[in-house]
Amino acid sequence: MAFANAIHNNKGQDETQIFFDNVVKNKKILSKNLLAINSYIKSNTKERFVFPGGIYGNSGLLENLLKMNNVDYFTFDSGFSTLLSSYKGVAAHLADIPMALDLILQENNENRQLAIDFANQEFEKRKNGTNKFNNQYQSFNESLSFDNVGILIPLNSP
Secondary structure, eight states, rough: OHHHEEEEEEEEOHHHHHHHHHHHHHHHHHHHHHHHHHHHHTTTTTTTTEEEOSSHHHHHHHHHHHHHHOEEEEEEEEEEEEEEEESSSSOTTTTTTHHHHHHHHHHHHHHHHHHHHHHHHHHHHHHHSSEEEEEEEOOOGGGGGGGGGGOOOSSOOO
């Protein structure tokens, strides 16, 4: 969790000393808060908790400890005109992707190459606006005019 928080704070993963120092700093903070949060949950197991997200910072600790203690909780995440929610789970945009990808990549090199090929094909579809969600509202070729360019940069992704 300290590593994931460092990626979030740094807006990506890198090999700089600042990034590694951030991991250590986050680990100290989370370790300290873990004791207090765990104590609070253990003395309030009959309560129900509602909190945002469930991944970053203390909310990540809270979510894990509530799950371990089988306490009811509800998480939410939102954006423009969107509200995601989850009962006893993490409400976050595409939270299952890192876990699923790790499982795929652990299997063997053939699965790894299949995952890479699929990602490249999906990226091409998104660039051209032909994926199933039509994430790109104009084709890649139409965006070659400087006035038509909009760029989405995914963050928090190693």
